[in-house]
Structures are given as C-alpha cells and as structure tokens.
Amino acid sequence: MRHPLSSLPRLVGLALILALWPGGASAENDSTSPASGGAPGTSDAPQAAPEVARVPVASEGLVGGLPPLVPREGLRPRPSFEVLPVVASVVPGLLFHGLGPLTAGDTRTAGRLFALEGTGLGLLLGAGVPIALTGASRRVIGPLYGVALAGVSLFSVSAMANIYSAVSPAFTPGVAAPRLPPLELEWGYQHVHDPNFDYRHFLALGATARLSSAKLEAAVRLSPNEGNTRVRLGGAYRLIGEPEQARGSADGTALDLEGGVLYHRYPTEGFLLTGGEVGLRGRYAMARLSPRLEGSFAEVSVGLAFQGYSFFGPASEDALHQQLLFTFGYGVYLGRAGPLRGEALLYYDHRKDDYPGGVKAGAGVPGYFGLRGRVLLSERWGVSAEVQAGAAYVARLSAVYAIGGEP
Amino acid sequence: MLLALVPLAGCVRPAEGRALTDLQVGQAAGGGLSVVVEEGLAAVRSLEPGGLTLWGNAPAFRVRATAAAEAPEWWTLVVRNAMPDAVLTAEAGGEPLEVEDGPSVLPTVKTWRVRLVRGAEARLTVAPPDWETPRPFRFAALADVQEALPRVGDIYARMNEDTSLAFIFFSGDLTEQGSREQLEEFQHRLEDSRIPLFATLGNHETFSGEVAYHEYFGRGSQHFTFQGIHFTQLDTGNGTVDPVAEEMLDGWLEQGRDGVHVVGMHIAPLDPVGLRNGSFSSRNEAAALVGKLARGGVDLTIYGHVHSYYAFSNAGIPAFISGGGGAIPERFDGVGRHYLTVDVDPSKGVPEVAVVRVD
Structure with missing residues (x-):
C-alpha cells in the first residue's frame, strides 16, 4: 500500500x-x-x-x-x-x-x-x-x-x-553574502544539560564543502569522557536559486534537496541509532514580500527519516522507526560588507532524536527551539554559536575557518 | 516562537514534582497514629482518632503503624480498592494483634478493627492469603477512559463476566482533566467493578493545574509483586521518566531480574507510528529506557495514550498499546473500546495477551 x-x-x-x-x-x-x-x-x-x-x-x-x-x-x-x-x-x-x-x-x-x-x-x-x-x-x-x-x-x-x-x-539591513567559502571547517565546544543523561561536555567538529550546485556537510559531536558520539553526513543539491558559493547579487532565495545519514552511539546507555533522511529545504528572502523586510529571510524544511536502534547485549530490535522532519525559522543577514558578515536564525525543529529532544510539555508532539548564528570576522576566521531548548538544553560555540574566504 | 522560548526554562524536568510527591504517598500522622505504607502502595485517605482509611494501589501491601500513648486502643481500618479476598494480618514485636472483620459493602471495600499496642510499631499486611505463592493468573489491562467516564461501567460489566481476572492494570488517563471532581467520579464508577484497579497516571491527570491524583490513587511510579509476578508502573505523563523515578526503577528491575516482570506506563517510549510520535519527547531517552528494561529482563510492556490497539516490540520486549477506555478513538483502525486480558505464569512468562472488545 x-x-x-x-x-x-x-x-x-x-x-x-x-x-x-x-x-x-x-x-x-x-x-x-x-x-x-x-x-x-x-x-x-x-x-x-x-x-x-x-x-x-x-x-x-x-x-x-x-x-x-x-x-x-x-x-x-x-x-x-x-x-x-x-x-x-x-x-x-x-x-x-x-x-x-x-x-x-x-x-x-x-x-x-x-x-x-x-x-x-x-x-x-x-x-x-x-x-x-x-x-x-x-x-x-x-x-x-x-x-x-x-x-x-x-x-x-x-x-x-x-x-x-x-x-x-x-538599522541598515544586512545582505546575503555574495559568495560563501568553498570549504569551511568548524571546531568548538558543546554543552548539553539533559537530566536523563550523564554526558555534559562535547567536542564539536564540522565541515562544509560547496561544489557548484551541491553542498556536502559533516558534523561530529564527541563526549571525550563519556564516549557519546554523533556523526551526521549530509548533502544538498540546489534545485532553485544560485549556488551558495556563487550567489553574486542574488538575495539568497533557494530550494535545496537534502539527504543525510546518521550514526549516534550511546555507550553508557548501551544502544546505537543509525538512520537516513531525505527532504527539501527552502529559503525565501522576505524582501520579496515587502521592502520593509529587507535583510531577513524565512527558512522551511520538510523531510522524512528512517531510523533503527541496535541495543548492546541481549536486547534485540529490528523495527524501523519513521520520523517526520520539519523545521522553520526566521533569520537575518548580518553585515553588508566589511569584516563582519554572516547570518542568524531563530528556528523550530520537529525532530526528537537530536541532543535537545522535544519540548516535554506536549506529550511527545513538539520538537525543540533553537537560535544559531554564524559570522566571519575576517576573510578566513569566524565564529558560530547555537543554543537549543527542548527536553534538554544545548549550547555550542565554535571557531570557523574558511578556506577560500568570503569576499 | 519567541514567546514559546520563554516558558521553556525549567521544563526539562516537568515530572520532578510528581516524582517527589510519590515518595510521600502512604505517609501520614494524626489522631495519635503515625502511618507508613511500605513502598507507597496505598494512599492515606483519612486518619483520625480510631480510624484509618486507605486506597490500595496494589494487591498486597504492608503498613507500619505506631500508636501514641494517648491514642485509642482499637482502630478501624478501611481499605478501598482492595482485593475481594484480602485479609488483614497484624503483629507487633513478633506477637499477633487482635483483628476483627467488619462489614464489607462492596467486594473491593474491606473493613477491619485492629487492636494496636500503644507505643509499639504494628505491622499490618493487607493481602489475599496466598499472594506470595507463585502461580499463574490473569489480569486486565485498560487505559484512557477520559471523557468516556460516564459509560466506563460497560467495560467493568464486561470484565465482571470474566471471573478469572484478578485485577485491572491501568495505564493512565483515568479522566479528562484530572480535577478532584473527575477523580471522585472515577472512584465512584469503579464501584461497579468486582475487582480493584491499580493505576498510574496519564498526561490528562496533569491538566488541572493542581495534580490531585496522588491524594486519591497513590503513586505514579511504583512496584509490587503478586503470585510471583513483578509489576512496575511508571509515571510518563509528560513523555519522560524523571530521574528520581528512574533511580527507583533501577532497583525494581534488579528485584525482578530473575522473575516475570510486567511494566506499564501511560505514554510509550516509542510510538510504532513514528510520524505521529505520541511517545517520549526524546527518542534517545526512549531508547535508553527500553534498552534498560530489556537488559533488566522485563517480559512485557503495556502502554496507553494512543486510543487504539497496537502489538509491537521495543528492544525485543513484547509491547502493547491499549488505549481502549473510551476516549476519542483512533479512526480507521477497526478497534473500538477494548481492554486486554493478560495471562502470566511465574514459570513461563506471559503465555497470552488477548484483546476483549467491549463495543
């Protein structure tokens, strides 16, 4: 059926x-x-x-x-x-x-x-x-x-x-960067406060490669003392809009086809989560709706994930779990030119399998809220940060190194 | 979204207060008597000079009672929601105490008079005579009555036809809002049942602001044994297990490791319909919990919350969602109001789980 x-x-x-x-x-x-x-x-x-x-x-x-x-x-x-x-x-x-x-x-x-x-x-x-x-x-x-x-x-x-x-x-509204770096590397620290898990401190690593209409992403979260490890490898193909590394004077409006695979190991709790996901992500320059909204954008994504759990020891599980993926947010571009430029996004994410889980007030239905930002402070160096609130609180601060740099 | 972010602070342990309240269930002092129900397996409904009324939330439980020097010598003990064949045995300092049977207006309401020794701790046991003897038996599993409370009597009537049922194992959402009026109505309508109902709460019991559930029915998370079978009920009314309750669970799993163990809760850790996610807010917490249950040797998990019937497995443990108490049903599933009958055998595990349709 x-x-x-x-x-x-x-x-x-x-x-x-x-x-x-x-x-x-x-x-x-x-x-x-x-x-x-x-x-x-x-x-x-x-x-x-x-x-x-x-x-x-x-x-x-x-x-x-x-x-x-x-x-x-x-x-x-x-x-x-x-x-x-x-x-x-x-x-x-x-x-x-x-x-x-x-x-x-x-x-x-x-x-x-x-x-x-x-x-x-x-x-x-x-x-x-x-x-x-x-x-x-x-x-x-x-x-x-x-x-x-x-x-x-x-x-x-x-x-x-x-x-x-x-x-x-x-204020003077920001603009979408005309060209994002072909390769970005991130490393930093993530703190997770989850009353149901012992882990707290994580090493956060990330990489993004932009190849014409395609984008490849990798993100790793590793708790050195506890061993919890989450690895996500993903990619996106631009269906509508200019590629990120060649936006030129475009406003950032775009639609991407996304996919990814996930590996998340919980050594203390004794299980492993693996899965794959596919979806669409769209960004819309709000100036298209009104000149008053220049410098801001809306972002929405929808997708589907299939996941399986493997339990260490005698427990066995062969069920394949589905998950509805849906995010939306409202963001602003930071800076127009000069040293400080980037973007910030206030968002909602419907997924329940990431560190923040979902807000506990809704009997499992709602996901979590987050705020993330990324700015390049020089041609090559920048910072990115994120806070999330759901079943747990998550905060991350990372350094960004751009190879190729933003103009 | 901005407004939604504000109240999130402090919401990562929404069930903490209820977990701490659990620890106080069954403890009271008044009228010259101090009472402690072991493991919180009964709620103290009233305590006055010469009279103690309990609501039992397990087939068998023990009470430690110490009468003050000025306290009455004879006490009337009323236990509501008791097993129909429950008896009271009482001793103090190794010596049996005098017990007199009182009138029983309902099969599940038992009354006794007991003569306490002032200044000495009495140990009262309310249980069927052979409750510790391992042997097979059958119980019913029910959940999610909610707004169908006025017609829940149909379900009890159907259950009463099956004389093999020992008790009802209830997995939350007794009422629509959890108000005192609704909880009292639930209690009143339960008088139609021949057998007692041992419950945990659901998310609907938390809707009225003041959670009065514990005063009426006892703990949200608890563990009891009967005929050699271990039963654990967890408060998952917020789609999570509070760390206080999880610490208790660790001990209960250890107690039941070598026996047959049935675990019930309202919101299932993992919804078999993942797109809906009528389950825990964190799938990782859910996976950690079911993995823990599996490693603890749990034989059966029973859930509510979803108003339908599902048979699946979690971490290899047979799992059933049975939310057939009458709340707005899941459409297009071919299942109306229903309950489960569960056969348990200390030597064989869980030989059979069957669906009984009421409508």
Missing part, C-alpha cells in the same frame, strides 16, 4: 512556495517602483525616508527559475524608525501580525502579513480539526501533521516579520 506520507514533502514545499510566491512577485514590482520613478502608491511604506541604502541586487533575468528582486544597482529608500509600530508589533501584534507595518502606515505590507497569518491559521485549523476528529489516526497523521506544521510555520514567520518590519528601520 502506498504510504500516506509519500507525497508530503512535495505537498508542503508546493504549499510554501504558493503561499509566499505571489507576495514575492508583487514585492518585486513594489521595490522597483521607487527606483525607477514609477507611479507612487505601489507601496504604502514611507517613500521619503531620510536614509537611502544600497540593496541587494539579483543577476539579470531569471536565475535558476527565480525572478530578480530588483534591477542591478537599484536603490531603495528606507522608512524612518518609529516607536509606536514597534510597540504595536508586540502588543497586540503577536496576535495580529500586520499591526507593526499598519501602525507605520504601510498597509500593503500589513495586508500581506495578515494574509500570511490567516493562511497559517487556516492550514493549522484545516489539519488540526481532522487530527482531533480522527484521533490522530495512523492512516492520515503524516500528511496532516505536515500541513499543520506548515500552518504553524506561516503563522510564526508572519509574527516575526511583523516585529522585524517595525524594528528594521532602526
């Missing part, structure tokens, strides 16, 4: 693209108007802003299926910072996600955020009701959870975009 989740990644990816794309196309038109001296009123954002900043520009024409964000060398006026929209974006803006830009007079951005929020709530309701009515039936739960999480992701992205739109006039 065909598994009900077999078409889930396609479904959610399509839903995400459909949800965001129309806004992007419209935003593109909006953003070109001020620079080209077109008719006023294509955006309600303040047009006569005191600061004029250079914006990221896309390559000419369609790039990897993506329309350009703005014409090359385009200039965009920045709205002025106001306190009231910031307050309104939090209270009651956390419930009404267009209130930040609405208070600032940007009705077009407000409308799009309200639409995004409504779509998210609609998806959540559309999947949540059947989940409840079917008693989370094994026959339908995979696709329904996927749709529900897509709804939560749209709701969360619109909430974050609402706040960002209100505070972003206070």
